[in-house]
Amino acid sequence: MSEDDLSGQSVSVYELATDESPSQQVIELVGEKSETALVPDANTGPEQTLPPLHSVVDPDALDALVGSGADSPTGTRVEFxxxxxxxxxxxxxxTPIIRLQPQSRPTEPCRSASASD
Structure with missing residues (x-):
């Protein structure tokens, strides 16, 4: 993962490996960046965990559309x-990438990101 610190806000860029599910990586990355539990446990209740990803995007469709292998269509961009x-x-x-940036920041083209770290 690499991070750009432009305008005082962090943009995280993560390269997907061929065996990674894009939807699962989105969940894990957002949980890590927001310091939010992925599932409830003894210390966190449902209101302190990430909302289900399917509340904003169909995870199966995201995985099928983006993929991370040779069958992935080049030039696909999904934003939510x-x-x-x-x-x-x-x-x-x-290599497909996932970019995370705070919602208050306007999005940037994917090609402008550095994912070398």
Missing amino acids: FYHGYTVTVCTDRP
């Missing part, structure tokens, strides 16, 4: 809002 972040999933690079 989830738990305080603008999530952008792009396939306009050799």
Whole structure:
């Protein structure tokens, strides 16, 4: 994951490996960045966990559309809002990426991001 600190706000960029589900990675990354539990446990109740991803996007459709292998259509860009972040999933690079940025910040083209870290 790499981070750009433009305008005082962090943009996280994550490259998807061929065996990773884009929808699962979105959930894990947003949970990590927002410091929000993914599921309730003894210390957190349902109101303190991430909302279901399917409340904003169909996870199966996201995985099918974006994929992370050779069958993935090049140039696909899916953008949605989830738990305080603008999530952008792009396939306009050799390796698909997920960008997370706070919702208050305007989105940037995927090609302008550095995902080398």
